[in-house]
Amino acid sequence: MPLTLRDLLAFGCGGDHVAVTAERLSDRPIATAAAVAGIEEIGEVGPGTLVCSDDPSLAADEPGFVTALRLAAERRAAGLLVPGRPESVPPAVLALANHLDVAVVLTDAGDSPERIVAIMNLLLPATTSADAAVIGMVTRRLHQNLTDAEGMIRVLTTVLRLPVGVVDTQLRVVAGNLPAQALRDLPRGLRGRSARQQVHAVDEDSLLVVQPIRLAPASPVNLRIAAVVPAVPALARTVSQALVVAAWAFVAYLATVSLTLEREGGKRAALLTRLLDEAEAPAAYVLERATAAGWRLDGVHTGVHVRADGGDVTPSFLSYRLGEALVSIDRTSTPLPDGDGWSFWLTDLDDEQEARTLTALRTALLEVERSCEGVRMRAGIGAPGEGTAGIRDSLVDARLACAVARTREEPGAVERVGSSSATRLLIHHYVTDAQLGFARQLLGPLLTADPSGQLLRTLASYLDRQSSATGTAVDLGIHRNTVLQRLDRIRSLVPVDLTDPDERLGLHLAVRLLLRQSHPAPAALPGTGRPSAGRQALLAVGRTGGEQRKSQQPAQKPGRLLGHVHDHPVDHAHRRAQSALDQLRKRSVG
Known part of the structure; x- marks a missing residue:
């Protein structure tokens, strides 16, 4: 038999709602739900329909509501879900609704009638008596346990008497008692973006039903509810429908969490911190809230x-x-x-x-x-x-x-x-004191001649703009002739051929290294290139203070500004930089 109005409202399909008519009317079966834009459309609905509208003229305290009740009774509709508050409905109108056998549900929720109808019609396909009994029990108990994932999964496990769990995008069980081996042979496609329910054979005697949890059509699918079911068609169908209901319960729960995160922006920052700390295997709590926040994790x-x-x-x-x-x-x-x-x-x-x-x-x-x-x-x-x-x-x-x-x-x-980006060559763990010392030795004459750093900034801008004096002038807001004069002075102080690609690359890297001293990059653990923990690394990477090196190298030993440090692999970018800087070092020494 179909679900009743009480079943649908217990799940929360109508948002913040209250049934104001006789109890018996809430137990009437619902054949379908329909959204109407005005009173005339009520005359077109079929028997057993729950009519939903947010038209102000159909509010329960409006004169037109009496006409709507009579039209609904003529069409043998199951009820009306309209805007209003219980205290605003005249007693005579309620008496008329009870007399006409038309249930009246009042709501002040922000959900549109179209969304409410879509949810209800998802749950209303004809079911057997056994299906209805199980789904009704799941619906009522989930409504009482919309507090966290574990509580909802316990409801499903108890009612269905089957292994049920919540699975993340990496096929890890993050809540429930679903055996991990049931997920072992799942196809790679399950990790994708599919929002459709899927059924997979676990073995000859059992199936795995997987229901995605999705807040909205464009939202990511980070979590799925899965249950292992005996390979009996009737039971698999019942569990399939129960998981659809459970998914909507999760959506209702996550929507509440999402509103909380929107109101309290600081919680999003704290959530990001925890997600990065637990990046290898995030807890269910973190995954739930990341999903509620609309974050894409797969x-x-x-x-x-x-x-x-x-x-x-x-x-x-x-x-x-x-x-x-x-x-x-x-x-x-x-x-x-x-x-x-x-x-x-x-x-x-x-x-x-x-x-x-x-x-x-x-x-x-x-x-x-x-x-x-x-x-x-x-x-x-x-x-x-x-x-x-x-x-x-x-x-x-x-x-x-x-x-x-x-x-x-x-x-x-x-x-x-x-x-293999050249930017990696400028990251802190690739740079040694000796290499920085050479950069200072090469460009020291610029800083000595111009302590303000004007010449160094001009050189940096010129190299950043592929040796364009015009582009440098625009960038620095000065005349092109001024740029040319500064470049002549730079050439007289630094023995570098700016027309040589290798020397130009080496000089560019040396300039960047010196400029970095006013904006130090973060440290990383030697030999790893990665932090010991995700969040600690992110915090370390952002530091701009810290101790400055207190002494320069007394003498430049033969070597390279950038190279094979802490056993990091030397890629093509390293080799070219090394060659360029070797040439620069030799020219400066000579």
């Missing part, structure tokens, strides 16, 4: 870290402006407060999307700079990584890249760290 992620320097603008306004500016990149990725800036990540970018992201990110940073006087925005993009561990690692890289971007003078600077 797939290949590219981390982005943004930092603002200077200006007299409050962090909250900067965060608001940054969020607005970043909408063009990804409407689902909200920048989260993270240490000294903001972090977010993008998922499954192809080469073309990655190129567009670089351009759009710089455009967004420039937009923020234009609207916030005196603020200079910088950003770093990390190397892609898979799963929650990939989010952590890519954000570590992004913060490193952001530290490098802060050494550049141009507005809206963006740096990217790839697996």
Whole structure:
């Protein structure tokens, strides 16, 4: 038999609701639900229909509501779900509704009738008596236990008397008593974005029913409810329907959590901290809240870290402006407060999307700079990584890249760290004191002749702009002739041939290393290149203070500015940099 109005309302399909008519009317079976925009549409519904509307003219305290009751009775509708409060309904109207056998449910919820109807019609397909009994029991008990995942899974396990659990994107059981071996042979496709229920054979005698949990059509699927069922068609059908109901219960629970996170922005920052700390195997609590926040956890992620320097603008306004500016990149990725800036990540970018992201990110940073006087925005993009561990690692890289971007003078600077990117050559754990000493030795004459650093900044801008004097002049806001005069002086102080590609590369790296001394990059554990814990690394990476080196190297020993440090592999970028810097060292010594 079909579900009753009481069953549907116990699940919470009508939001904040109250049935104001006789109890017997709540036990009437519901054939279907329909949303209507006006009173005339009630005349078109079929028998057993629950009519839902948010039309103000159909509110229970409006004169037109009596006409709606009579039309519903003529069509043998099961009831009306309309706006209103119990105290505002005249007793005579309630008496008429009871006399006409039309249930009246009042709601002040913000859900649209169309959404309520969609949920109800998902639950209303004709079922057997056994199906209805099980689903009714699941619905009522879940309504009483919408507090956490463990509580809801206990309800399902008790009612269904089967192993049930919540599974994350990496096929780990994060809640419940579902045996891990039931997931062992699942196809790779289950880890994807599918929002459809799936059924897989565990062995000859049992099936695995997997129901995705999704807040909205565009939301990510980070969690799924799964149950092992004997291979009996009738029982599998009942469990399948029960898991659909349970998924909506989870959606209701996560929607509440989502509202809490929206109201208390600080909780999102704390949630990110915990997710990064537990990146290898996040707890159920963390996964639930990340899902409620709309975060995408499966797939290949590219981390982005943004930092603002200077200006007299409050962090909250900067965060608001940054969020607005970043909408063009990804409407689902909200920048989260993270240490000294903001972090977010993008998922499954192809080469073309990655190129567009670089351009759009710089455009967004420039937009923020234009609207916030005196603020200079910088950003770093990390190397892609898979799963929650990939989010952590890519954000570590992004913060490193952001530290490098802060050494550049141009507005809206963006740096990217790839697996073999030259930016990695500027990361702290690749640099030794001897190498820094050589950079100081090579460029020391510039600093001695110009303690203000004007010549060094001019050289950095010139090299950043592919040796364009015009571009350097625009960047620094000076005349092109002034740039040429400074370059002549630089050539007289530093014995480098700027027309030689290798020497130019080596000089560029040396300039960056010296500029980094005013914006130190973070430390990493020797021999690892990765932090001991995700969050500790992210905090360490963002530091701009710390002790400065107290003494320079007394003498430059034969060696290279960048090279094989702490057993890190030397890639092509390393080798070219080494060659360029070797040439520079030899020329400077000679």
